[in-house]
Amino acid sequence: MSVLPAPTVRLGDSFARTLPELALPWQAEAAPEPRLLALNEPLAAGLGLDAAALRTPEGLQLLVGTGVPDGANPVAQAYAGHQFGGFTPRLGDGRALLLGELTGPDGALRDLHLKGSGRTPFARGGDGLAAVGPMLREYLVAEAMHALGIPTTRSLAVVATGRAVRRETLLPGAVLARVASSHLRVGTFQYARTSGDDALLRRLADYAIERHGVPVADAENRYLALFESVLAAQASLVARWMLVGFVHGVMNTDNMTISGETIDYGPCAFMEAFDPDTVYSSIDEGGRYRYRNQPLAAEWNLARLAEALLPLFAEDTQEAIALAEGALSRFRPLYDAAWSDGMRAKLGLPSDVDEAVVAGLVEDLLALLQADHVDHTSFYRRLAEAARGAAEPARLLFLDLVGFDAWLARWRALGPDGAAMDRVNPLYIPRNHLVEEALDAATAGDLGPFEALAAVLAAPFDERPGLERYAAPAPQDFGATFRTFCGT
Numbered sequence: 001m002s003v004l005p006a007p008t009v010r011l012g013d014s015f016a017r018t019l020p021e022l023a024l025p026w027q028a029e030a031a032p033e034p035r036l037l038a039l040n041e042p043l044a045a046g047l048g049l050d051a052a053a054l055r056t057p058e059g060l061q062l063l064v065g066t067g068v069p070d071g072a073n074p075v076a077q078a079y080a081g082h083q084f085g086g087f088t089p090r091l092g093d094g095r096a097l098l099l100g101e102l103t104g105p106d107g108a109l110r111d112l113h114l115k116g117s118g119r120t121p122f123a124r125g126g127d128g129l130a131a132v133g134p135m136l137r138e139y140l141v142a143e144a145m146h147a148l149g150i151p152t153t154r155s156l157a158v159v160a161t162g163r164a165v166r167r168e169t170l171l172p173g174a175v176l177a178r179v180a181s182s183h184l185r186v187g188t189f190q191y192a193r194t195s196g197d198d199a200l201l202r203r204l205a206d207y208a209i210e211r212h213g214v215p216v217a218d219a220e221n222r223y224l225a226l227f228e229s230v231l232a233a234q235a236s237l238v239a240r241w242m243l244v245g246f247v248h249g250v251m252n253t254d255n256m257t258i259s260g261e262t263i264d265y266g267p268c269a270f271m272e273a274f275d276p277d278t279v280y281s282s283i284d285e286g287g288r289y290r291y292r293n294q295p296l297a298a299e300w301n302l303a304r305l306a307e308a309l310l311p312l313f314a315e316d317t318q319e320a321i322a323l324a325e326g327a328l329s330r331f332r333p334l335y336d337a338a339w340s341d342g343m344r345a346k347l348g349l350p351s352d353v354d355e356a357v358v359a360g361l362v363e364d365l366l367a368l369l370q371a372d373h374v375d376h377t378s379f380y381r382r383l384a385e386a387a388r389g390a391a392e393p394a395r396l397l398f399l400d401l402v403g404f405d406a407w408l409a410r411w412r413a414l415g416p417d418g419a420a421m422d423r424v425n426p427l428y429i430p431r432n433h434l435v436e437e438a439l440d441a442a443t444a445g446d447l448g449p450f451e452a453l454a455a456v457l458a459a460p461f462d463e464r465p466g467l468e469r470y471a472a473p474a475p476q477d478f479g480a481t482f483r484t485f486c487g488t
Contacts, residue, residue: 009049009062011100011112013073015182018207021200022188023075028065028097028175029118029128033162036060037132037174037447038139038454040156047156047179048105054157063157064175065097065117072100076120080194081187081254082304084288089194091187091254092122095129098183109211111183112156115176131171132160133439136450138176138265140438144430144457145262150240151233152262153180172443180261182211186305187254193308205312208258221323223312228327231302233260235331238298239338242291243346244426245271245376249281251289251297253304270429272474274369274376280432299331345424346380348387348416357414364407372399375473380425387418426460428467433474 016023034057041051053059061067068074076093083091097117101109115138116130139155146152156177165173184204192201205223209216212229219225237260241248248255249267257263267281276292284290289297306324313320340355343362369379374397382394391408398404430453438449456470463471 009069010103011069011072012103012109013075013100014109014211015077015098015101015111015207016073016075019200019204021195021197022078022191022204023073023098024078024092024121026074026076026097026120028074028114030066031061031064031159031161031163031175033160034060034064034066035160035162036063036157037160037442038136038155038158038450040139040143040154043154043156043179046104047102047110049102060159062099063114063159063177064161065099065114068099074099076122077183077188078122078191079185079187079254080190081185081252082190082301083252083254084284084286087190089191090122091124091191093120094123094126095119102179108181111180113153113178113180113183115178116161116173117175127165129161129163129165129173130175131165131167131443132158132174133171133443134266135174135176136439136442137435138178140435140450140454140457141265141268141430142178142262143454144460145246147458147460148240148244148426148429150244150246150262151237151260153178153257155179180257180263181259182208182257183263184208184211184258185254185263186256186258186301186308187252188258189305189308190253193311198311201308202312205309212259221313223309224323224327227302227306227309227313227324228330230258230260230305231327231331232334234298234302235334236260236338237262238294239335239342241294242339243342244429245274245291247271247278247280247289247291248294249279249284249289251294251301253301256298256301256305269432271376272432273373274366274379275373276366276370295332295335298335299328302331303328342424346421347411348384348418348421349414350417353414361407361411361414368398368400368403368407372397374398377426377429378471378473380421381427381471384418384421384425386412387416387421423461427463427471428456428460430457431470431472431474433478434470 036055044051058067074097077098078092080089081091095116097114099112102112103109116135119128135158139158142152142155146154156179159175161173161175163173164170192204205226209226214226214229216222216225247269255264269280271278271291278291279287306328310320313323344358379397386394434453438453441449456467
């Protein structure tokens with residue numbers, strides 16, 4: 001595998017060349033004293049990058065955007081978006097830059113993108129900067145999601161800038177370098193549609209089809225095929241979120257990717273005690289994006305994507321609407337199937353168990369978990385022990401022992417496979433109290449807790465001695481008041 005030292009990294013600019021109306025050439029602000037806080041060496045190797053070169057002064061300049069390679073064309077991307085239901089026609093990368101596209105050893109294009117690199121014309125009054133804590137949070141959670149097998153943007157590096165950032169107090173600043181299949185969003189298509197330029201919208205759709213390899217060769221309607229591919233990817237993605245208890249927190253249309261990768265880990269968190277109304281985001285005062293609403297929010301966002309694509313579906317508006325509605329109607333069945341299959345796997349049930357039986361077990365189990373405030377993650381690992389004959393660890397989580405014992409008997413009668421359950425139910429997730437502990441320490445200059453937590457989360461299914469605290473739920477008084485923030 002060929003590797004390129006940081007000063008000779010090659011960055012393509014297909015997005016900027018193909019869609020200049022959506023790409024504003026821009027430069028990162030200076031970083032007075034760049035210092036590497038985290039580097040994802042396995043990811044770097046997978047991209048054909050030399051990790052040692054990225055640690056050099058020249059490599060750090062690349063990772064904060066102040067030392068881009070010759071021929072690179074850094075841009076701030078333009079997009080629109082519905083934010084908590086209200087439409088804003090011009091959002092864009094207010095504190096981010098697309099440095100360009102890397103071509104990995106596999107030949108695939110991947111965006112190299114920065115957060116916290118300074119103000120752009122899209123900043124809308126913000127300072128364009130980011131603090132160490134939120135950037136390390138995204139690094140941790142994105143890589144945890146990857147280890148869980150959930151499609152996501154990836155974290156390449158976090159570099160402290162040597163510049164203070166003013167929030168409630170002065171905090172040390174940082175830049176996150178992240179990697180994605182692309183940063184095309186529902187909001188990107190909304191921006192193109194709002195421009196009134198159908199030729200731009202078509203070029204954007206054609207670029208998305210080519211960039212993400214959407215199979216359109218045999219499709220009667222290539223743009224409907226694009227929409228259906230996004231819909232299927234998002235149905236699968238959100239089902240996976242729900243299965244592990246992930247709460248995104250800010251599912252605006254500018255935070256939904258065309259690729260089906262999770263993006264923008266701001267006010268996000270993993271659910272502790274099972275509660276469908278769980279909200280962690282400080283800005284989601286009405287609970288629009290609470291845990292239970294995430295499939296509905298995804299479907300709503302996809303409807304907005306369909307609206308943006310209407311001129312491409314058909315020349316006749318009524319025909320286009322009918323095509324959009326027909327495609328959108330497939331979201332719920334796809335989501336339900338992904339959720340049902342995932343819950344069957346979490347419960348270790350054989351494939352020949354009737355779907356109605358599985359659905360009844362799941363419905364009754366979730367009611368028991370909610371009523372007794374049972375920890376969502378540790379329960380399924382303890383339940384796997386019950387499949388192997390040791391029911392007491394799971395029973396100890398419940399107050400309603402009569403109800404749980406009755407459910408347990410029904411489940412055991414179906415012959416669950418405990419080993420199979422351990423392969424899909426994580427033991428270690430980014431527990432909120434551990435994440436906060438790691439970020440507080442890192443902000444104060446101690447990266448030890450962050451590095452230890454990152455190492456644990458890299459293998460979430462493998463039980464290891466001495467890591468019991470990483471598998472334990474948060475203290476009881478922690479979850480009731482815990483909130484996450486967007487970092488701006």
